[in-house]
Amino acid sequence: MERVTTTAQLAYLKGHGTENDFVIVPDPDNTVDLPASAVAALCDRRAGIGGDGLLHVVRSAAHPEALAMAGEAEWFMDYRNGDGSTVEMCGNGVRVFARYLQRAGLVGDGDLAVATRGGVKQVHLAKGDDGDITVSMGRSLLSEDEATVSVGGRSWPARNVNMGNPHAVAFVEELEHAGDLFTAPSFSPAAVYPTGVNVEFVVDRGERHVAMRVHERGAGETRSCGTGACAVAVAAARRDGLDPSVTGAPVTYTVDVLGGQLSITERPDGEIEMTGPAVIVAEGTIDADWWETARD
Numbered sequence: 001m002e003r004v005t006t007t008a009q010l011a012y013l014k015g016h017g018t019e020n021d022f023v024i025v026p027d028p029d030n031t032v033d034l035p036a037s038a039v040a041a042l043c044d045r046r047a048g049i050g051g052d053g054l055l056h057v058v059r060s061a062a063h064p065e066a067l068a069m070a071g072e073a074e075w076f077m078d079y080r081n082g083d084g085s086t087v088e089m090c091g092n093g094v095r096v097f098a099r100y101l102q103r104a105g106l107v108g109d110g111d112l113a114v115a116t117r118g119g120v121k122q123v124h125l126a127k128g129d130d131g132d133i134t135v136s137m138g139r140s141l142l143s144e145d146e147a148t149v150s151v152g153g154r155s156w157p158a159r160n161v162n163m164g165n166p167h168a169v170a171f172v173e174e175l176e177h178a179g180d181l182f183t184a185p186s187f188s189p190a191a192v193y194p195t196g197v198n199v200e201f202v203v204d205r206g207e208r209h210v211a212m213r214v215h216e217r218g219a220g221e222t223r224s225c226g227t228g229a230c231a232v233a234v235a236a237a238r239r240d241g242l243d244p245s246v247t248g249a250p251v252t253y254t255v256d257v258l259g260g261q262l263s264i265t266e267r268p269d270g271e272i273e274m275t276g277p278a279v280i281v282a283e284g285t286i287d288a289d290w291w292e293t294a295r296d
Contacts, residue, residue: 010025010285010286010288010291011283011284011286012024012026012042012284012285013026013100013280013282013284014049014050014051014280014281014282014283015055015100015278015279015281016092016279016281017091017096017224017226017276017277017278017279018223018257018260018261018277019223019257019258019260020052020090020092020093020222020223020225021050021051021052021223022054022055022093022096023042023048023049023051023053023055024055024096024280025042025055025056025057026100026104027057028059028062029058030058030062032056033295034054034056036080036084036085037084038084038291038294038295039054039080039084040082040083040084041294041295042054042286042294043083043084048294051082052082052219052222052223053079053081053082054079054082055078055079055093055096055100056077056078056079057075057101058076059075060075060076061074063076065117066115069119069120070115072113072120073114073120075097075107075114076114076116077090077093077097077115079093079117082218082219082220083218083219085217085218087165087218088116088118088164088165089117089118089163089164089227090227091137091163091225091226091229091230092224092225092226092276093226094121094123094135095133095226095274095276095278096278096280097114098112098114098123098125098135099125099129099278099279102129103280108125109126109127109131110124110125111123112124112125116164118138118163118165121135121136121137122135123135123136130277130279132275132276132277133275133276133277134273134274134275135273135274135275136271136273137163137164137226137227137273137274138163138164138271139270139271139272140161140162140163140231140234140266140272141161141162141163142159142161142238143160143161143162145160145192146192147168147187147188147189147192148188149168149187149199150185150186150187151177151178151179151186152179154172154177156170159231159235159239160192161231161235163227163228163231163272164227165217166195166196166197166198167198167199168187168193168197168198168199168200169200169202169231169232169235170199170200170201171202171235171239172203173203175203175212175213177201178201178213181214181215181221183220184196184217184220185199185215196217198215198225198227198228199215200213200225200232201213202232205254208236208240208251208254209253209254210233210236210253210255210256211256211257212228212229212232212255212257214228223257223258224257224258224259224262225257226274226276229255229262229264229274230264230272230274232253232264233255233264234266234272236253237251237253237266244267244270245268245269245270249268250265250266250267250268251266252266260276260277261276262274262275263275263276
């Protein structure tokens, strides 16, 4: 299939989930050429549209990475970090992706399956275009590999939680101890996270209520991270002696992020559900001349 190299008619939208923001490029037939350099240009906050990442909206049957999932999910979230790199999953991104499909009339209220590089995710859209969206995020994988994260002269032990992408969760006394998070916190040993890691710094706010800051791979500090909030809830539950697979009862944590609040529930079968808002804030057309320059 011919790839589009001009953007005279290329539409985009801008959306966010708890202020984790994304450029959205609708491309059902996967005809738009999106090299990493172009994605980074679009996500640039000064010279582009601006976003923590990009949501490339493609039918699963039209994308080689999603073709095997086409029987389960019509739509594939081809997610890119703000630097243009690909990533397995983005929880806030899935909610915004689903909101776009709803807004475009491609899906209705209720249940929806979305293909991602982290597998097929089940989504529930509450009635109306401003209702919360719940995403079944899958099960966490807890590793016994020990890790340490460091910022400045401080270091903390980190819980190794994988949510389809790797997370290091550190409980700290003050969120300010995480520093500016413009650069990635250091971690050791390097072998624990060979492809890098998302690092969450967490403080307690009350019973089953925590707050976090996060450095996301390829994006720096973001206002929110859905998979990170899930990892934080799992780590907090284990720290608090709560394991739904043992107790037989679901456990829910409220997770405050810089951009709002998410509700995370872990069920006895291990399935984790994330509930939160998703908002589309703008749409337009990309200038063809600018795009040609951005793609070079």
